[in-house]
Amino acid sequence: MTSTGIDDISLYTSSFYLDMHTLSEKRKTEYSKYTEGIGIERISIPAPDEDIITLAANAALPVVERCDKTKIGTLLFATESGVDQSKSAAVFVHRLLGLPSTCRTVELKQACYSSTAAVQAACALVARNPKKTVLVITSDVAHYPLESPGEATQGCGAVAMLITENPRILEIQPESGCCSADTWDFWRPNYSNYPLYDGKFSMINYVKTCKGAWKELSETRGLAFDQVDWFCYHLPFSTMGLKAHLKLAREAGSQKNSVELENQLSPIIHYCKVIGNCYSASLYFALCSLLDNAPERLENKLVALFAYGSGCSGEFYTGTFQPGYKKYIRTDKNKKLIKNRKEIDFETYLKFHKAADPIGESGDFTTPELTDGAFRFCGTKDHCRIYEPCSANVQ
Numbered sequence: 001m002t003s004t005g006i007d008d009i010s011l012y013t014s015s016f017y018l019d020m021h022t023l024s025e026k027r028k029t030e031y032s033k034y035t036e037g038i039g040i041e042r043i044s045i046p047a048p049d050e051d052i053i054t055l056a057a058n059a060a061l062p063v064v065e066r067c068d069k070t071k072i073g074t075l076l077f078a079t080e081s082g083v084d085q086s087k088s089a090a091v092f093v094h095r096l097l098g099l100p101s102t103c104r105t106v107e108l109k110q111a112c113y114s115s116t117a118a119v120q121a122a123c124a125l126v127a128r129n130p131k132k133t134v135l136v137i138t139s140d141v142a143h144y145p146l147e148s149p150g151e152a153t154q155g156c157g158a159v160a161m162l163i164t165e166n167p168r169i170l171e172i173q174p175e176s177g178c179c180s181a182d183t184w185d186f187w188r189p190n191y192s193n194y195p196l197y198d199g200k201f202s203m204i205n206y207v208k209t210c211k212g213a214w215k216e217l218s219e220t221r222g223l224a225f226d227q228v229d230w231f232c233y234h235l236p237f238s239t240m241g242l243k244a245h246l247k248l249a250r251e252a253g254s255q256k257n258s259v260e261l262e263n264q265l266s267p268i269i270h271y272c273k274v275i276g277n278c279y280s281a282s283l284y285f286a287l288c289s290l291l292d293n294a295p296e297r298l299e300n301k302l303v304a305l306f307a308y309g310s311g312c313s314g315e316f317y318t319g320t321f322q323p324g325y326k327k328y329i330r331t332d333k334n335k336k337l338i339k340n341r342k343e344i345d346f347e348t349y350l351k352f353h354k355a356a357d358p359i360g361e362s363g364d365f366t367t368p369e370l371t372d373g374a375f376r377f378c379g380t381k382d383h384c385r386i387y388e389p390c391s392a393n394v395q
C-alpha cells in the first residue's frame with residue numbers, strides 16, 4: 001500500500017492578541033481561572049481585515065512556495081466559520097495562491113472534526129493517484145458572545161498541510177477509530193452570529209466520543225495505550241485535552257501515573273495556551289506544538305491524534321514521525337510569528353469582536369489596513385468579498 005501523510009505543515013494566526021489579564025480585569029474573574037482552570041493565557045483576535053480566508057492563505061503560502069504547485073490536484077478547506085453559504089472558502093485561496101485551474105476545490109464542515117475528514121480524504125486521494133498531491137487547509141475563528149462563558153475560549157488560526165506519498169514529516173496509518181452521534185452540545189444556526197452550546201455537556205460528550213473512537217482504533221489495530229509515544233488532542237482550551245487524556249488512560253489500562261500522563265501532553269498545549277481555540281485547526285496546532293516543543297527527537301515515534309467535532313463526530317488515528325522530519329518544519333518561524341503579535345487593549349478588542357460578526361451589515365464596506373499578513377480582506381463590493389495580497393507585508 002502507498003505510504004501517505006503530511007509532507008509539509010505550516011501555521012498562521014492573527015497579528016493581534018488579547019491578554020487574559022485584560023479580560024480578567026474587565027470581567028471581574030480571577031486570572032487563575034483562565035490560566036489554570038481552562039489553561040489559556042492569551043487569545044488571538046482577528047482584525048477587521050483578517051478572516052478564515054486570509055489566515056488560510058497566509059498559512060499555505062510557505063507550503064505552496066516550497067512545493068511543485070502544478071502537482072496540487074485538490075485543495076480541501078476545512079472550517080466551521082465559512083464566509084459564504086454556497087461558494088467554498090477554497091476558491092478564494094486557490095486564486096490568492098495561484099494554484100492551477102485543474103485543481104479541485106471544496107469546503108468541508110462538521111464542526112471541529114472537518115480537518116481530520118479532510119486529512120483522511122486527502123490520504124485516500126493520494127493513495128489512488130500518487131502523482132498528485134492534496135493541499136489541506138484548516139482555518140477557523142472561534143467567536144463567542146461578549147461576557148459569555150465561551151468568551152475566554154475564543155481564538156483564531158489556520159494550519160496548511162501538504163498530503164503526499166512517502167511524506168517527509170508524518171506517515172499516517174490507514175486504520176482509525178471513529179465515533180459519531182446526533183447531539184446538541186455546540187452548534188450555530190444560520191441566523192446566528194454566535195454558537196449555541198451547553199458547555200458542561202460538550203465536555204462530557206467530548207470525553208465519551210474520545211473513548212468510543214479509541215476503542216475502535218485499539219481493537220482494530222491491537223494497539224495498547226502505552227504503546228503510543230505522544231498524543232495530540234483537539235484543544236478548545238488546554239485543560240480539556242488533559243481531562244480527556246487522564247480519563248482515557250485509566251479506562252484503557254495505562255500503567256502511567258498522573259504526572260507521566262501530564263508530561264506526555266505538555267508539549268502539545270503551548271500554542272493553544274497563547275492562541276486559544278481555533279476550532280477545526282486546533283488539533284493541528286497541537287501537532288505543530290508537539291513538532292516545535294517536544295523534549296526529544298520524534299523520529300520513528302508513534303503519535304495518536306484525536307479529532308472532535310461537536311454535534312458530533314470524533315476520530316482517533318495514528319502517525320509515525322519520519323527520519324529527518326526536523327529539516328522540514330518551521331519551529332523558529334512559528335515561534336517568531338506568535339511572539340510578534342501585537343497586544344490589543346479592551347476597546348480595540350470590542351471593535352474587532354464586532355467586526356468578526358459573520359452576519360453583519362448587508363451593504364458594501366471597506367476595512368482598515370491592519371494585518372501584518374501577506375493577504376488581507378478589503379471589504380465587500382456588490383456583495384462580493386474582496387481579498388488582495390499586501391505587498392508591503394510580504395517577507
Ligand code: CAA
Pocket residue numbers: 030031032033034036037038112149150151152153186197198199200202203206234235236237240277279308309310
Ligand atoms: N483558579 C483555578 N481554577 C479555577 C478557578 C480559579 N480561580 N476558578 C474556576 N476554576 C476551574 C473550575 O474548577 C473548572 O475546573 P473543572 O472543570 O476541573 O471543574 C474550570 O476552572 C472552569 O471553570 P467553570 O466550569 O466555572 O467555567 P465556566 O462555567 O466559565 O465554563 C467552559 C467553562 C464550559 C469551558 C466554557 O468556557 C464553555 O462553555 N466553552 C465553550 C464550549 C467548549 O469549549 N466546550 C469544549 C468541548 S466541545 C469542543 O471541543 C468543540 C469546540 O471546540 C467548541
